[in-house]
Amino acid sequence: MIELTELLSADSVGLVIPQTLHFDDALPLDCGRTLASYDLVYETYGELNAAGSNAVLICHALSGDHHAAGYHNAEDRKPGWWDSCIGPGKPFDTRHFFVVSVNNLGGCKGSTGPTTINPTTGQPYGPDFPIVTVKDWVRSQVRLADRLGVAQWAAVIGGSLGGMQVLQWSIDYPARIRHALVIAAAPKLSAQNIAFNEVARQAIMSDPDFHEGHYYAHDMIPRRGLMLARMLGHITYLSDDLMRAKFGRELREGKLNFGFDVEFQVESYLRYQGRAFVERFDANTYLLMTKALDYFDPASDYNHDLSAALQRVTASFLVVAFTGDWRFAPARSREIVRALLDGDKDVSYAEIEANEGHDAFLMPIPRYMEVLDAYMRRVAAEVGL
Amino acid sequence: MTALTTHPSTQVALRPDLDIISEWITPGSRVLDLGCGDGTLLAHLWDTRQVSGYGLEIDSVNIAKCIRAGVNVIQTDLDAGLSDFDEASFDYVVMTQTLQAVYYPARLLDEMLRVGREGIVTFPNFGHWRCRMHVALRGRMPVSRTLPEEWYNTPNIHLCTLRDFEALCAKKGIRILQRTVVDYAHHSNFAMSLLPNLLGEIALYRFQRIK
Numbered sequence: 063m064i065e066l067t068e069l070l071s072a073d074s075v076g077l078v079i080p081q082t083l084h085f086d087d088a089l090p091l092d093c094g095r096t097l098a099s100y101d102l103v104y105e106t107y108g109e110l111n112a113a114g115s116n117a118v119l120i121c122h123a124l125s126g127d128h129h130a131a132g133y134h135n136a137e138d139r140k141p142g143w144w145d146s147c148i149g150p151g152k153p154f155d156t157r158h159f160f161v162v163s164v165n166n167l168g169g170c171k172g173s174t175g176p177t178t179i180n181p182t183t184g185q186p187y188g189p190d191f192p193i194v195t196v197k198d199w200v201r202s203q204v205r206l207a208d209r210l211g212v213a214q215w216a217a218v219i220g221g222s223l224g225g226m227q228v229l230q231w232s233i234d235y236p237a238r239i240r241h242a243l244v245i246a247a248a249p250k251l252s253a254q255n256i257a258f259n260e261v262a263r264q265a266i267m268s269d270p271d272f273h274e275g276h277y278y279a280h281d282m283i284p285r286r287g288l289m290l291a292r293m294l295g296h297i298t299y300l301s302d303d304l305m306r307a308k309f310g311r312e313l314r315e316g317k318l319n320f321g322f323d324v325e326f327q328v329e330s331y332l333r334y335q336g337r338a339f340v341e342r343f344d345a346n347t348y349l350l351m352t353k354a355l356d357y358f359d360p361a362s363d364y365n366h367d368l369s370a371a372l373q374r375v376t377a378s379f380l381v382v383a384f385t386g387d388w389r390f391a392p393a394r395s396r397e398i399v400r401a402l403l404d405g406d407k408d409v410s411y412a413e414i415e416a417n418e419g420h421d422a423f424l425m426p427i428p429r430y431m432e433v434l435d436a437y438m439r440r441v442a443a444e445v446g447l
Numbered sequence: 448m449t450a451l452t453t454h455p456s457t458q459v460a461l462r463p464d465l466d467i468i469s470e471w472i473t474p475g476s477r478v479l480d481l482g483c484g485d486g487t488l489l490a491h492l493w494d495t496r497q498v499s500g501y502g503l504e505i506d507s508v509n510i511a512k513c514i515r516a517g518v519n520v521i522q523t524d525l526d527a528g529l530s531d532f533d534e535a536s537f538d539y540v541v542m543t544q545t546l547q548a549v550y551y552p553a554r555l556l557d558e559m560l561r562v563g564r565e566g567i568v569t570f571p572n573f574g575h576w577r578c579r580m581h582v583a584l585r586g587r588m589p590v591s592r593t594l595p596e597e598w599y600n601t602p603n604i605h606l607c608t609l610r611d612f613e614a615l616c617a618k619k620g621i622r623i624l625q626r627t628v629v630d631y632a633h634h635s636n637f638a639m640s641l642l643p644n645l646l647g648e649i650a651l652y653r654f655q656r657i658k
Contacts, residue, residue, distance in 0.1 A: 380514070399521060400531045403501070406477075411521045412510045429507050436514040 073149045074141065075107040075132035075156055082172060083209055089167075089202055092195040092357075099181070102206050103172030104128045104164040107148055108156035110211065115445045117212040118154060119203065120144065120163040121220030121227035124295070124351045125343060127171035130163035131156075146426040153434035154219065158447040162210065167202050168194045168350040176346035177278070189275025189346055196223075196358045200230045207238065216445045217241035217438070218377075221423035222390065223351070226358045229398065232377045233360050241441050242377040243434070246387055246423040248394035249368050249401070250359040255389065258298055259352040262291035266345045275346050288345045289336030296335050301386040301419035368397065369404035378408035380437045382430065384422040385415050410437070463633030464569055464649060465491060468541060471567060471625060471653050472496055476538035479563060481525055481555075482545035485509050486518030493517070500537060503529075526550045532562040541567045544649075547603040553615060560621065560656045569651045572628065574608030574644040592631040593648050609644040616654060625653040 082103045089097040105128050110117055120130050122143070131148035133141055142163075148154045154161050165173040168191060176191040207215065218239050220228045225247025232242045248255075266272060269287030273280050300308075309328040324330045364370040379402055383395035392413050402409040412433045416422040422430070465488045472478065474496040480489050483502025486509070492498040502513055502520045513520035521531070526549055540563030546552050547570050559566040571593040572578075581589035588598040596603070607615075609628070616623055628647025629635045639646040 396531070403521075403531055404533065406499070406536075408519055409501075409521070410510075410514050410519050411523075412507070412514075413522045415507065429511070432511040433514060436511045439515060440517055 073151045075149050078105050078107065078132040078134065080105050080128060080172060083206065085205055091192050091198045093192050095192040100167060100174035102164055102202060104162060104206065105130065107131055107161040108159050110160040114211050114213055115216060116158060116447055117160045117162060117215055118217040118219060119215050120161060121218065121224035122166065123222035123224045124355065127169060128163045128165040143424065147434060153431055153438050155438065158442050159216065164203060164206055166199045168347060170344035170347040177344050186278045188278060191346065191350065193350060193353050195354055196226050196230045197234065199227055200234055204235060215239045217243055217441050219243040221245040222247060222420065223355055230360055232375045233371055236374050236376045239377045243380045244398060245382045246384055246390050246420060248390040249361060249397050251356055256356050258294060259356055262294050263349055263352055265290035266349060272345065283340060284345045285340050288340050288348060291348055292339040293332040293336040296332055298389045299419050299421045301388065301417050303386060303417040304419055368401035372401050372407065373405050375407055381409060381411045382433060383413050385413060386417040387420045387422060389420040464543065464629060464651060467627055467651055468567055469496060472498060472539055479537040479540045481540065481542040483513065483520060486513035486516040486520060488543065489518045490516045525555060529558045529562050534561055535564060537563040539563055539565050539567055543569045546570045547605050552605045556619065565653060565655045567653045569649055572609055572647050572650045573606040574610060575648050576645050609647065609650050620657045621654050622657045623652055623654045627651045
């Protein structure tokens, strides 16, 4: 249970209540199928001003959701996933900005996804939920913006897969986004990235409890598969340096037991992370999210020329990468920067010294916070806040 | 590219060498500033000469300062070259007080004139009489107002005199368009213009490739 003082602390958004919007206008998807109707669950922090000019959209990464800041109730042990950045006096300052965070389609936290009942069958969608893409997500977020009365986002912001949504926004809806904050992202996945995703998917799909994705009907969860997928993912989110610093070769019992049970601390950590993840995440959603990552390649619509893809972009960009991130290394962010420079676009690029690996984008690293804060002040000044 | 209107950093007085440089720059042109520091020059050029462009900077403390000043800044190591930029994509490539601190100054000069139409550099003149006295009379490496560090901890690893620089330009087929020397306070006088390599503490050059 959190302390009441923390809940009420000056830089927290405090208690938040997720909201849901239902959409009846069919959403055409990249895969050729259509979602006849769907729900989007989202949270907002701060107030939309009369001009509707102070709204910023937060896009979440693979295992994220709409709960980006604050607490749902006093029993919550942790705040939302980006609480370090969202709140009064924080870089995404809720005293100035109206911050919107949405759970993407295909998710498992309230927006329509595999765990939702399919109205045509009366059963959960399960593996029949269409494979959604980053473009589909952006298309659905545009409709959310319409309903919220946001004609143009002051900024669209995201890390990792979230950063990819930001990039897609700037390409597909240039007039509706003033600033793009693309953090720890890449313009497309490398073969190595896809390979990791494929191992994660195979871990899930080869679990006997997976039942071709229909595990809900069997009242089962592919625990072992999802746990393995998360353990693998976690290795790629951390850096070698951080793992060495955090665990080294430390033994749980101080000695080798010559067995296959947990011996090293790092094993214990990964198993814990894997088990905890199974309790809060859906395996079909995990499969969908990894596919959205694999498919993301905005340049492919422009003859595989990223500069051409970004030619119509009018947003100003802040691109941020972290030195210890090997999943989406700084060189991948530099590809985005280079393409923006080719088109003489407004872009700043910060390469933050950090050994926290890919997960660094979630951490309150002082230099990183400083850069985000400086940039958001510029955004605020520009929209007259 | 949109130029922003407010630049807090320009509220303080501009370094006089930056003032000289901005006089050399045609309004409305595209500028790339190598080692742009806290973005003072670019912010000033945006305000007074409506230039557009980018600053390149390696120091992370300066990155946030540039962003705050509304300057487009790319965090990068100049020794890695300017490969992110296309040929002739800028009117001017400026480098103030940085040439002497890079590993490959000659290569960087080539790069400046590859991506820019003209180059502008400033550097501390190692031929200044005080530097010469240090070596000649004391037999020690110069420590001066423009070169305050000891030989073992200085970032200035490629020091040169005006003559050295001009010899390199001649060798590389670079034409010098304008030259000014100033003292530590960035003032100039008649004597300095007569004996620049002896009396100038800081050298400023504008140059282009001989076609």
